[in-house]
Amino acid sequence: MAFTSFNFLIFFPLTVLACYLTPANKRWITLLLASYFFYININPVYAVLTAGITLSTYFFARWMDQSGSDKGRRRLMITNIVLILMPLFFFKYFGAVNNGLMSLLTGIGLRWPLPEISLILPVGISFYTFMAIGYTVDVYNEEVKAERNPGILALFISFFPLVLSGPIERSGNMLPQFRNIGRIEYSNLTTGLKMMVWGYFMKLVVADRLGLYVDVVYNNIAHHNGTSLLFASLLHPIQVYGDFGGYSLIALGTARILGFNVMVNFNRPFFSVSIAELWRRWHISLIKWLTDYIYTPLAFSMRRKGMTGIVIALLITFLISGIWHGAQWTFIIWGLMQGIFLSIEAVTNRKRISLESKYGLNKKPYYIIFNIVLTYILFTSSLIFSRSETVQDALLIYQKIFTAAGPLYIEKTTLIYSLMGVLMLFLKDFTDEYFHGRFEFFANSSIYVRFASYIAVIFIILLTGVLNGGQFIYFQF
Amino acid sequence: MERTDVINHLTAIFKKVFEKQELVLTDEMTANDVDQWTSLSHVILIAEIEKEFSITFQMRDLNKMDNVGAMVDLIISKL
Numbered sequence: 001m002a003f004t005s006f007n008f009l010i011f012f013p014l015t016v017l018a019c020y021l022t023p024a025n026k027r028w029i030t031l032l033l034a035s036y037f038f039y040i041n042i043n044p045v046y047a048v049l050t051a052g053i054t055l056s057t058y059f060f061a062r063w064m065d066q067s068g069s070d071k072g073r074r075r076l077m078i079t080n081i082v083l084i085l086m087p088l089f090f091f092k093y094f095g096a097v098n099n100g101l102m103s104l105l106t107g108i109g110l111r112w113p114l115p116e117i118s119l120i121l122p123v124g125i126s127f128y129t130f131m132a133i134g135y136t137v138d139v140y141n142e143e144v145k146a147e148r149n150p151g152i153l154a155l156f157i158s159f160f161p162l163v164l165s166g167p168i169e170r171s172g173n174m175l176p177q178f179r180n181i182g183r184i185e186y187s188n189l190t191t192g193l194k195m196m197v198w199g200y201f202m203k204l205v206v207a208d209r210l211g212l213y214v215d216v217v218y219n220n221i222a223h224h225n226g227t228s229l230l231f232a233s234l235l236h237p238i239q240v241y242g243d244f245g246g247y248s249l250i251a252l253g254t255a256r257i258l259g260f261n262v263m264v265n266f267n268r269p270f271f272s273v274s275i276a277e278l279w280r281r282w283h284i285s286l287i288k289w290l291t292d293y294i295y296t297p298l299a300f301s302m303r304r305k306g307m308t309g310i311v312i313a314l315l316i317t318f319l320i321s322g323i324w325h326g327a328q329w330t331f332i333i334w335g336l337m338q339g340i341f342l343s344i345e346a347v348t349n350r351k352r353i354s355l356e357s358k359y360g361l362n363k364k365p366y367y368i369i370f371n372i373v374l375t376y377i378l379f380t381s382s383l384i385f386s387r388s389e390t391v392q393d394a395l396l397i398y399q400k401i402f403t404a405a406g407p408l409y410i411e412k413t414t415l416i417y418s419l420m421g422v423l424m425l426f427l428k429d430f431t432d433e434y435f436h437g438r439f440e441f442f443a444n445s446s447i448y449v450r451f452a453s454y455i456a457v458i459f460i461i462l463l464t465g466v467l468n469g470g471q472f473i474y475f476q477f
Numbered sequence: 478m479e480r481t482d483v484i485n486h487l488t489a490i491f492k493k494v495f496e497k498q499e500l501v502l503t504d505e506m507t508a509n510d511v512d513q514w515t516s517l518s519h520v521i522l523i524a525e526i527e528k529e530f531s532i533t534f535q536m537r538d539l540n541k542m543d544n545v546g547a548m549v550d551l552i553i554s555k556l
Contacts, residue, residue, distance in 0.1 A: 307521075314517075350496065
């Protein structure tokens with residue numbers, strides 16, 4: 001069930017109540033049952049897959065702990081990673097590989113009837129598979145001990161606040177929390193609820209409203225002019241931020257209510273002054289995962305090549321990130337664009353720093369604003385690819401943006417509501433970024449201001465939110 | 478090599494890699510304390526340390542270097 005579904009509004013309070021009534025040493029059982037119920041509610045068959053990945057990871061990690069030789073441990077780690085990646089590859093890439101092979105064979109004049117299987121990707125599989133891989137590598141690196149209780153590991157992999165779209169958590173942070181689950185505390189309840197309310201605002205008011213506009217324009221590229229396409233493209237990053245940032249905040253809030261501290265996934269990304277900074281603020285859990293398990297081993301193995309090694313490692317890492325998002329050229333180009341932007345920044349880094357310190361640019365507002373805008377435009381230019389159905393579509397959008405200006409397509413209600421939401425979101429992010437601790441609403445010292453702001457935001461969600469909206473964007477990954 | 482010698486050599490490497498002449502290393506210092514100490518520059522730093530001390534790190538060693546103090550201890554253990 002999704003966080004925005006009616007079922008969740010019943011399921012979650014009941015889970016909290018059940019946790020409250022369960023004795024401390026049995027709480028993991030309650031949460032494990034709740035997590036599997038949550039996941040089975042989507043599709044029972046998929047839960048078998050989650051359980052399979054858990055069992056494989058549990059036994060291989062235990063064997064690794066018992067194995068004396070490094071070679072043996074390494075072999076066990078690789079075997080488990082290959083095994084648990086198989087379902088992900090099968091569900092995510094079978095169709096693409098199949099089609100690719102078919103067109104290749106047809107291209108050289110061979111007709112080879114390959115079975116056509118249409119598969120629906122089990123939601124969350126990329127996220128929990130990455131968590132299981134992370135745990136396997138951490139056990140190999142002796143960062144964490146192999147978990148003895150299979151139930152605790154199962155809870156780590158299936159924990160319902162995170163199972164659908166992350167944050168991609170680490171065993172080092174979560175396993176100790178699962179082993180020792182505290183009581184439901186009032187302070188966690190209020191903090192978590194505030195996170196959830198703001199998360200729902202980001203999703204239902206900002207993302208889903210913006211989505212109505214962006215979808216109309218993007219679903220009919222041929223019909224819309226360059227101005228509308230540019231405007232929709234500029235709104236799209238905010239839509240994704242509202243959608244995935246909102247989802248992540250709801251996930252963090254649900255986990256917090258249950259007493260867990262989960263890593264932050266988005267940290268006001270649109271105030272970044274470089275693409276490197278943006279990637280320290282956008283989908284943080286994925287980028288940390290990619291840094292630790294792909295970029296660093298690659299860069300480390302090429303460390304004697306200097307900057308060339310870093311550039312190669314960056315390009316490969318973001319190419320993998322692109323492929324992770326989907327087996328389509330649009331995502332691959334999107335990933336490569338991130339790799340190229342970051343490589344250019346890495347190569348020019350020293351020069352930039354010396355210029356900035358020479359002229360004291362870092363403190364000049366016009367320089368900061370220029371970099372924020374430039375970063376946003378670069379990121380938007382890459383998202384045009386990931387949002388488009390095909391590379392041809394993306395190129396057509398680019399072509400129209402530069403050659404086919406015209407009157408802006410306006411859908412009044414949608415635009416007014418969504419831009420009002422965007423303004424509220426940016427005002428909050430702006431004050432949090434530059435005036436931290438001042439102009440607080442949810443955390444104001446006056447109880448009247450606090451409650452007035454909760455009620456105001458809930459009202460805005462109910463009045464202007466898209467309550468019958470679609471799924472979260474990241475469920476497809 | 479004494480611990481202070483290792484720290485002196487290491488300070489020179491840090492100053493060169495991060496281009497900060499005023500940098501003073503402390504045992505508790507972490508990547509959060511130095512602006513330019515990112516996952517990108519960390520690999521360059523590691524390569525420079527290996528060259529300077531003629532040692533080789535394993536991938537696993539990277540995770541053990543939580544702060545400068547741990548880094549110094551690890552270097553000494555490899556000398």
